[in-house]
Amino acid sequence: MIDYVALTIKGESLDPEEVTRRLGVPPTTGFARGDTRVHPTPIRFGYWRLQIERPGGEVNSFLNDLLMALNDHAEDVAELAHTYEAEITIVSDLTGISEGEIAISRFLIERIATMSVSLRFYWLYGDE
Numbered sequence: 001m002i003d004y005v006a007l008t009i010k011g012e013s014l015d016p017e018e019v020t021r022r023l024g025v026p027p028t029t030g031f032a033r034g035d036t037r038v039h040p041t042p043i044r045f046g047y048w049r050l051q052i053e054r055p056g057g058e059v060n061s062f063l064n065d066l067l068m069a070l071n072d073h074a075e076d077v078a079e080l081a082h083t084y085e086a087e088i089t090i091v092s093d094l095t096g097i098s099e100g101e102i103a104i105s106r107f108l109i110e111r112i113a114t115m116s117v118s119l120r121f122y123w124l125y126g127d128e
Helices: 016-023 059-069 074-083 106-113
Strands: 002-011 029-031 046-053 085-093 118-124
Touching (some): 002 059, 002 074, 016 029, 016 046, 046 059, 059 106, 074 085
Parallel strands (some): 085 118
Antiparallel strands (some): 002 046, 002 085
């Protein structure tokens, strides 16, 4: 089961307010270098994340919602990805599941490729 998908952009000089302005959508989480709201020690990098999270659903639905939220700003994401670290993370909790698969549609892969971001898959395991 997919828990969430997220676009994360981070970098030493990243200004999350500038990313928000360029992409036209506020982040789920964002902070600037030097921020102490997240940790008592000043953060060493800027961070912007848009996360799509809901109970249940399959990966293509989550990814489509993320891409729709970005409102055709793939070119802006690609420009940011050439300056900062940018990735789409897919997180799945596999607790109690013996097998499964993640199949991403060709159409979504093509759309993600235009953004020049990395794809990261993260699996959680635990006791039932």
